Amino acid sequence: QVQLQESGPGLVKPSETLSLTCAVSGYSISSGYFWGWIRQPPGEGLEWIGTIYHTGSTYYNPSLKSRVTMSVDTSKNQFSLKLYSVTAADTAVYYCARRPRDYSFDNWGQGTLVTVSS
Amino acid sequence: QSALTQPASVSGSPGQSITMSCTGTSSDVGSHNLVSWYQQHPGKAPKFMIYEVGKRPSGVSNRFSGSKSGNTASLTISGLQAEDEADYYCCSYAGTTLVFGGGTKLTVL
Numbered sequence: 087q088v089q090l091q092e093s094g095p096g097l098v099k100p101s102e103t104l105s106l107t108c109a110v111s112g113y114s115i116s117s118g119y120f121w122g123w124i125r126q127p128p129g130e131g132l133e134w135i136g137t138i139y140h141t142g143s144t145y146y147n148p149s150l151k152s153r154v155t156m157s158v159d160t161s162k163n164q165f166s167l168k169l170y171s172v173t174a175a176d177t178a179v180y181y182c183a184r185r186p187r188d189y190s191f192d193n194w195g196q197g198t199l200v201t202v203s204s
Numbered sequence: 205q206s207a208l209t210q211p212a213s214v215s216g217s218p219g220q221s222i223t224m225s226c227t228g229t230s231s232d233v234g235s236h237n238l239v240s241w242y243q244q245h246p247g248k249a250p251k252f253m254i255y256e257v258g259k260r261p262s263g264v265s266n267r268f269s270g271s272k273s274g275n276t277a278s279l280t281i282s283g284l285q286a287e288d289e290a291d292y293y294c295c296s297y298a299g300t301t302l303v304f305g306g307g308t309k310l311t312v313l
Contacts (some may be wrong), residue, residue, distance in 0.1 A: 108217050124250075124304075131207070131307040132242075132293050134252065145300050148205060181249060189297040190240035190255040 090195035104169040107138040120185040168190030197199040208305035214313040221282040226294030234275035238297035
């Protein structure tokens with residue numbers, strides 16, 4: 087059974103870079119599937135951030151594209167998110183998830199709260 | 205890209221059926237049968253409920269069903285139970301991107 091676990095700093099200062107990693111167990115990233123990041127500001131809805139394939143191909147939300155980079159490390163079976171120049175509006179629970187070819191998200195991490203504050 | 209439109213709230217009594225909508229455009233919901241639905245209880249990660257408009261993953265109750273007409277997808281829950289009270293989100297393919305709805309809070313009266 088595939089499991090995903092987000093990790094990274096829970097507090098980031100404004101204008102700095104948010105960095106998160108998603109460790110995948112129970113499934114090899116190299117075997118296929120796409121992998122994604124979704125966030126949820128407190129009390130608000132879900133927002134798709136981006137998706138990456140094991141080859142490194144990436145697809146980003148146009149509203150965040152200028153500030154986002156995703157990468158994959160198949161040797162560690164994990165993928166990562168970097169969000170640059172953060173502001174308070176980037177405060178959210180960040181989820182990583184597996185994305186099959188049907189464009190759903192069939193397995194999710196538990197989520198990690200990232201607060202942007204000085 | 206704009207978020208898909210979902211009603212803010214719906215409610216129903218135990219045993220009843222409810223349907224919630226998810227309205228997009230011909231560029232997302234209407235373009236392909238690639239709409240999925242997620243259930244989220246407070247403080248929990250979303251749970252995968254429906255994919256490709258009306259298909260249920262293994263383990264999801266057959267009380268949950270999905271459909272689509274034009275640019276609007278719908279989630280129907282029959283035989284409402286107290287544990288169905290949660291937020292529900294739709295998500296659609298939109299070209300090389302994905303877009304979520306704003307979410308619907310289901311209250312079981």
